[in-house]
Amino acid sequence: MTQTENLPTYPTLTPAELRHADSLKWTLYGGDVIPMWIADMDFPVAPAILSALRERMVHGLGYHQLMGDKTLDGLLRARLDTHGLKDLPEGGIAMLPGVVPGIYAAVAALTQPGEKVLTMTPVYHPFHLSITGQGREVSAVPLLDSPDGYQIDWDGMEAAAKGTKLMLLCHPHNPTGRVWTHDELEKLRDLAVKHDLYVLSDELHADLRFTDGPFESFAAAGRVQSRTITVTGPCKAFNTAGLGIGVMIGHDAELVKKVRAAAGGLMGHEGALSVTMWQAALRDGGPWLADTVDYLRANRDFLTEYLRQHLPAVKFYPVESTYLAWVDLRDCPHAGDIQKFLLEEAKVAMHDGPTFAPEEFKPQTQGFIRLNFATSREILTEALERMRKALDAAQ
Numbered sequence: 001m002t003q004t005e006n007l008p009t010y011p012t013l014t015p016a017e018l019r020h021a022d023s024l025k026w027t028l029y030g031g032d033v034i035p036m037w038i039a040d041m042d043f044p045v046a047p048a049i050l051s052a053l054r055e056r057m058v059h060g061l062g063y064h065q066l067m068g069d070k071t072l073d074g075l076l077r078a079r080l081d082t083h084g085l086k087d088l089p090e091g092g093i094a095m096l097p098g099v100v101p102g103i104y105a106a107v108a109a110l111t112q113p114g115e116k117v118l119t120m121t122p123v124y125h126p127f128h129l130s131i132t133g134q135g136r137e138v139s140a141v142p143l144l145d146s147p148d149g150y151q152i153d154w155d156g157m158e159a160a161a162k163g164t165k166l167m168l169l170c171h172p173h174n175p176t177g178r179v180w181t182h183d184e185l186e187k188l189r190d191l192a193v194k195h196d197l198y199v200l201s202d203e204l205h206a207d208l209r210f211t212d213g214p215f216e217s218f219a220a221a222g223r224v225q226s227r228t229i230t231v232t233g234p235c236k237a238f239n240t241a242g243l244g245i246g247v248m249i250g251h252d253a254e255l256v257k258k259v260r261a262a263a264g265g266l267m268g269h270e271g272a273l274s275v276t277m278w279q280a281a282l283r284d285g286g287p288w289l290a291d292t293v294d295y296l297r298a299n300r301d302f303l304t305e306y307l308r309q310h311l312p313a314v315k316f317y318p319v320e321s322t323y324l325a326w327v328d329l330r331d332c333p334h335a336g337d338i339q340k341f342l343l344e345e346a347k348v349a350m351h352d353g354p355t356f357a358p359e360e361f362k363p364q365t366q367g368f369i370r371l372n373f374a375t376s377r378e379i380l381t382e383a384l385e386r387m388r389k390a391l392d393a394a395q
């Protein structure tokens, strides 16, 4: 099992402390259930963020710099530079009240009702919802399950790209945890150029990586910059989803303007506290983030080893990023209603696989669950023990 001696300890991470009335994650299910579903981490907020928020409140809560916060803009540009998003023009950064509104705006601005939008499946479900909810059609290509983990079906992407104008890319990929490699990104870029596609690249999980080296944005290559909108935010890396904020980034300021305009006044502005929070995260949150990534990596390794030793019928490829594990229980008892079974019998709540597939591909994802392992080692161990006992008893 993975060493934990050098990792932070979280004495306050007990179910009793975590189950407060404001937490959706901890209150949706019954009091005896361990929640491992929605993408929130159980860890406390970074001290640097807390002190910046306290300080901000002293100055009142009026409108913040609505015409553009120079401090946040500068910090963001420096961070994005490390992802390969260099030399962004003036107007190349537009704030959002969250990442999902940016996905919806891109679908609205860059496609017409009735048109197809290309994506992979499974994928973070608002991808499909932003397409079908706005009268467009999903053109989804299932990821291939190979001995090395989930891979892109290039022939499938090539066929599905025909007749589409927009590709929605999730990089790193929720829920498989893949970080697309340079070679994969190059092939995706070729596909976008060949089929003249716009690309919306959701890179929200980029700072929670277990891979070596810097993160490579899809739009790090010049040949796709004029056709790409990147969206990201602090809410996964810094666990701040309750303070909605995000950003839309593009090398073509006109494209950014067009996508932003599609939402018009419906979008609303980002909140003052969320701006303060993101400034503090980018300026002073590095050590907290590094500790958190270490803890998550150790939890991932523990989970991998636990499943290998105690639940050999369960298939899982260790994720390369983020804290969401895409776990294949199709060979287990109750695969046909696995989420319900684990909720009722193991008292562990996870996302059901079909959530992450568009309608026609839901049957292929039955038997999968998405397990959120961003919690203390003690709670993770308890949840896995509960799953093991329930599955053993059902044999």
Ligand SMILES: Cc1ncc(COP(=O)(O)O)c(C=O)c1O
Pocket: 039, 097, 098, 099, 100, 101, 124, 170, 174, 202, 204, 205, 233, 235, 241, 244, 245, 246
């Ligand atoms: C890939 C991805 N994009 C967007 C979001 C949500 O972002 P926001 O809450 O800023 O809309 C999530 C949340 O888990 C996500 O995993």
